[in-house]
Amino acid sequence: MNTIRSIIHPVLILVSGLVLSGLRSPGESGSSPPPAPLAGGLPTPLALGQKTPWSGTFSLVNGVLLKDGTPFYPIGFVFGTSDAELAQARAMGANAVHFDLGWRVAPGPGDVPDASFDQTRTTLRRAANWGMAAIPLLTGHYVPGWFSKKYPRAEHEPLGSDGKKTGSWFPYSLHSPALREHIPAFWRAAAKMAATEPNVIAVGAWNEPCYGGTWNRGNQFGEYSQWGLAAWREHLRATYKTLDALNRAHGTTFTTWDDVQPPRKPEEFNRRAWLDWMEFGQRAFADFFAWERTIIKEAAPSLLLTNKKQTNPWDRSTASSGTNWELMGRSEDIFGINLYSGSPFGTRNTLDAASSYADGRPVMIFEINSMPPSAEARTPDAIRTLLWAPLAGGARGMFIFAFIDKTEHGILGAKGANAAGRAEYTRLLTQISTHQRELASPRVAGRIGIIYSTTAALQSTGDLVPRYATGAFNLFRNSHYQVDYIPEERCTPDYLKRYALVVLPTATVLKPRETDAVQTYLAGGGRLWAFGDSLSRDELWAAQPPPAFLGLKDRKPPIGDRRNQQIGQVAPELESYFEGDCQISGVEMVSLVAGDADTILPGAEVRTATSGRVLAWNSDSYPTILQTSTGGRVIYSAFDSGNDAALRGLVEGITREIIGLRQEARFVSRATGITASAIITGLREDYKDPDTRYLIGINTAYRAQKVRLELPDGWKLHSETLHSLETNSDAFTLAPREVYLFTLKNNGKH
Known part of the structure; x- marks a missing residue:
């Protein structure tokens, strides 16, 4: 495990687990009847009398998020911040919530008054009273009215290689002088406010930072606005010094610096020009968030920072999106992504990639759900396999999108989930929230x-x-x-x-x-x-x-x-x-x-x-x-x-x-001795004890798997916690579409 400097966040935290010490059970609040579930299939929400004062301290030590010195795995939903929603989510096993804090709270240019955050502060404190941690997202795309009036979007928006608007969540170019002049005041004030609230783990830098080249627009490259071109020319002047040197390198014939344009396709000039342009775009994109980090850390040095990156490197938009996980991750304490996938294996792969790029830092998912987004498709087994798969890849925090009742994304509505699906969401959250040590411990790095x-x-x-x-x-x-x-x-x-x-x-x-x-x-x-x-x-x-x-x-x-x-x-x-x-x-x-x-x-x-x-x-x-x-x-x-x-x-x-390289743990068919490749595996090492590991096993097949667990010399199977499997033998029958959590012990030591 890589050693990362200890980052102490002077805030207070909840006690872990689903059961809160000293609280009455649902319905035990005097003569008041128990509150009704918000939708079919959900458990009885906690009663108002079950709120609890917040206590505890967050820290990030050697890449492990701790509360009062023990591992903490944030699990919950995006949105759902009313008392009724928080009481319901808490009863399901949630311990954290993720929601937006938009730039539009700024009433005008200059310093943002602390009173501008009163509504957000109320939301954070309401969550704290329900024992819920929070990670608010600083949403720069919610632009103040005064700003958009003074600086019309049409004059400042980022443009793609096709001349059209690019960047779903960037109404203004990241190179726009107006944006860069005014948004830092919001970042500073929001960071100072968040750092004083005891249940805030971190803040998010931006929502899905990416130019227009997402998975479905991989041929729109960016960023060709007047502001992007000005930054490109400045970069070329610093790099090549003279126009002659630039023309020789790029195969161009520009006669003045004002004539210089970037290529709009790889062969327009030469491949050196294209690579320079692509790499410049990625660095500029990452530098924007490094700049944001500097401003936030100056205002609130111990506040942790994350970002809601998309999965661009793993679809067809590495070049078109402007995003580079390696560069962007350098500005994060917590490596954050959003992920929507209908494949358990694809989901696991993306989280393995994120864990690799995070290089020891915790990886958290700020938007995820079972796909496709419909009540019919969100069967219990689909929810189970698709939302446990990222944990096999190393996720150490997860927020399901979304705790609302409208659209196909809202699990409280008929379009997004049915009663059986909601019961499975509750089972998932409860399992994760009650196995904090195992699941917040770091992923075992690959050999x-x-x-x-x-x-x-x-x-x-x-x-x-x-x-x-x-x-x-x-x-x-x-x-x-x-x-x-x-x-x-x-x-x-x-x-x-x-x-x-x-x-x-x-x-x-x-x-x-x-x-x-x-x-x-x-x-x-x-x-x-x-x-x-x-x-x-x-x-x-x-x-x-x-x-x-x-x-x-x-x-x-x-x-x-x-x-x-x-x-x-x-x-x-x-x-x-x-x-x-x-x-x-x-x-x-x-x-x-x-x-x-x-x-x-x-x-x-x-x-x-x-x-x-x-x-x-x-x-x-x-x-x-x-x-x-x-x-x-x-x-x-x-x-x-x-x-x-x-x-x-x-x-x-x-x-x-x-080669002589054996697996750290593998399931093999008892009949054939062949690796049971329908089973997804994921290993974690206990955050304190290197001789204890936790193995996630997901049977993705629609039939039972009769398997044997093979471990390296010295390692022994100790227990299985989700189903209390008998572990005196290394032979098991894993039920169809089911998840297992094993504890392994190294009795041979190192």
């Missing part, structure tokens, strides 16, 4: 790291990088390994030494410094797994030969350009992991063919000369997975890093039997 190439994502602009990075990730993670993502920006020899195995997915591009770091890591004894087309281009998107450390003499198209094939034969020690033909795409020829490949007839032997050991052959009978150079510490897969169920088993076999 396998998947490199995420920001450069390639910016140059390719679409979903190429997230698609293949996620594919590589799944090949290991779905075999129950703990796996991290490694941001390209962190590729240094010292950082890579954390990992027993570093993986280069298809389409990985690294700059010279990062490429050298990989080579140094290998020379120091590290292991590398590279997939087809990795390191085949440089940072300017030009083709390049494979680096020597991959152990390949060349990479060519396959014979007959047959890029879609199968793996049909494997080395003997891998046969028990090979469940049948693996579909592979993007096939490469990395062996030397004897004779003229164009004259080989169907059915004839393809004779090749290969450097290294062959682990698998493709359906055209030539090598497709090789153990190559550097003492056999490089595995090369001559195909794309796509996710295929049969390929997952083969990758697991190579990782276990050739």
Whole structure:
């Protein structure tokens, strides 16, 4: 676990758990009848007489959020701040609430009077009286009327590459001088107010900070307003000094600095110009929030800060959105995201990524819910698997959207949930709020790291990088390994030494410094797994030969350009992991063919000369997975890093039997001994005791799984807490679509 400086927040906190000491039970408030539930399927709300004074202290120590020195996991809803709603949420197991605090409270330019926050202060204190922590969001998109009147949006809004408004939650460009002049007064005053309220854990910096290139608008790049262009020109002057130097670098013919424009598509000038523009946009975006952090910390030094980032790096909008998790995360004490996904595995993946980028800080989700958003789709098992999945990925705080009765998002209304679904939300919140130590303890870091190439994502602009990075990730993670993502920006020899195995997915591009770091890591004894087309281009998107450390003499198209094939034969020690033909795409020829490949007839032997050991052959009978150079510490897969169920088993076999890396915990079928890949796993290490771990297991299958739990030498199964499973044996039957929480003990010690 990484050591992060202790941050003490001088506020008071609630006692944990669903049961509050010294309180009467629902209905035990004199002669008054118990309050009615706000919707069918919900428990009886707490009575007004069950309010309790707030007490306790928050701290963030070594990346763990504590209350009075014990782990605290914020769990609750977005919105729902009336007495009736708080009493209901508290009865369901909630211990925290998340809501907006808009800039529009500022009555005019200059300092914002403290009285402007009276309504917010009342809301915070009402939540405190119900024993609820709070994380208010400083919403800059709720603009004061006086500001929008003086500075019309049409003159200050951010513009995309198509000339249209960009940024769902940015009515004003982040480069707008007017915005930058006036919004800091709101930040300062809001921070001072929040820091004095005892139940505030942190404040959020912005709602879903992202330009228009979200998942459904990945071809609108930003930011081309007059303010964005002015900042770009200033940056280029500082970087290139002269217009001649700029024109030579970017392949342009500008005659004055006022003529300088950024490219609107990758090939408009040259790839250097495009990469400069994309990287400038990401830095400028992150710098805005670093600036906000500076202002907030000057006003309230011990107030914690988070942000509600979207999942742009994992869809098709890394380039178009302007967001870079590595850069933006530097301004956060708590790594925050919003997430809507209908896939338990996809949800887990995103949280594993967030936990990797957070690098020891807690990760919290500020908007999430079971998807699709309808009462019919939100069945109990869907709610259970989709909302426990982020915990398997390392989430250490979660707010469900939303505690309202309107729209399909509101779980109190008929569109958003039914009685059975609401009962499951209550079960979920109760389970989480009563297992604070286990779930607020940090995620066990991976020994396998998947490199995420920001450069390639910016140059390719679409979903190429997230698609293949996620594919590589799944090949290991779905075999129950703990796996991290490694941001390209962190590729240094010292950082890579954390990992027993570093993986280069298809389409990985690294700059010279990062490429050298990989080579140094290998020379120091590290292991590398590279997939087809990795390191085949440089940072300017030009083709390049494979680096020597991959152990390949060349990479060519396959014979007959047959890029879609199968793996049909494997080395003997891998046969028990090979469940049948693996579909592979993007096939490469990395062996030397004897004779003229164009004259080989169907059915004839393809004779090749290969450097290294062959682990698998493709359906055209030539090598497709090789153990190559550097003492056999490089595995090369001559195909794309796509996710295929049969390929997952083969990758697991190579990782276990050739590389010698075993899982930290895995469930295997009692019948076949094969990893039960329908089960999602997630490991946490106790925040105090490294010899205690907590294993989340989610059976996503619609049938029971008869499994055995395998652990490393010295580790033993101690207990299971959600269902009180018998743990004298390592054999279990996991019910369909159900969640389990195990405690593991290291009896062998270190």
